[in-house]
Amino acid sequence: MNLKSSNLPTLIAMDLEGVFTPEIWIAVAEKTGVAELRLTTRDIPNYDTLMKNRLRLLEEHGLALHDIQAVIGEMQPLPGAVELLNWARSVSQLIILTDSYYEFIAPLKAKLGNPTIFCNSLEVDERNHITNYRLRQRDGKKQAVLAFKGLGFRVIAGGDSYNDVAMLREADHGLLFRPPANVVAEFPQYPVFTGYAELQAHLAKLLGLGSSPAASHAPAGGRSTRGDVSKIAFNAAAD
Ligand SMILES: [Mg+2]
Numbered sequence: 001m002n003l004k005s006s007n008l009p010t011l012i013a014m015d016l017e018g019v020f021t022p023e024i025w026i027a028v029a030e031k032t033g034v035a036e037l038r039l040t041t042r043d044i045p046n047y048d049t050l051m052k053n054r055l056r057l058l059e060e061h062g063l064a065l066h067d068i069q070a071v072i073g074e075m076q077p078l079p080g081a082v083e084l085l086n087w088a089r090s091v092s093q094l095i096i097l098t099d100s101y102y103e104f105i106a107p108l109k110a111k112l113g114n115p116t117i118f119c120n121s122l123e124v125d126e127r128n129h130i131t132n133y134r135l136r137q138r139d140g141k142k143q144a145v146l147a148f149k150g151l152g153f154r155v156i157a158g159g160d161s162y163n164d165v166a167m168l169r170e171a172d173h174g175l176l177f178r179p180p181a182n183v184v185a186e187f188p189q190y191p192v193f194t195g196y197a198e199l200q201a202h203l204a205k206l207l208g209l210g211s212s213p214a215a216s217h218a219p220a221g222g223r224s225t226r227g228d229v230s231k232i233a234f235n236a237a238a239d
Helices: 024-032 047-060 065-074 081-091 102-111 140-150 162-170 181-186 196-206 226-231
Strands: 010-014 093-101 116-124 130-134 154-159 173-177
Touching (some): 010 140, 024 065, 081 093, 102 116, 140 154, 154 196, 162 173, 173 196
16 A cells, blocks of 8 residues: 555644643642642533633632743653654654643743644733633644645644544544543544654654664554553543
């Protein structure tokens, strides 16, 4: 099968949290001791309700944007993430699509080598408290993939959770990276990867690059690790 099915240039669209960085809200919950901040779209499916609840909790506990930024400033990319990003950006085009906020991700963006990131914005008052959030558009990840295709790109999209599925569906090639078991079970059409070497090997193949140095370190015969997801330790986050 010819995986490079067209002559269109390729753009790789990847999620951020759970793929290249830990989950931000979980880190904030752990550092601040506000356990309710761990709630995700799995617990509160409506994103607006979830975010309003988070903002109410921040206000109740007197947490300002700079408190959150201090936590995020201590976070590091997942081991191997920077190398994967640098490789992908050197051989193709890569844009990170996340539902997070520019005000949150700035320190992590620098640690990731300043890749292009499309995300949302926060509204902050004179006390530096977050008063609201502003989505650039509804279904931003899906709309971005549709727009990239409209611009003449073949799109490879990857993510780890429910909020990525709409963009995977619109992409020419979708994949899951370190997803929770229920996402694996619900979306069996997408290959699952648990390591960056395997992910790189898969991307290299989709890009028509053949084997690459890191790809040669992938487990023999194990491009997709769908059968091994029970071994993954993951945070039960979904946004
Ligand atoms: Mg994610």
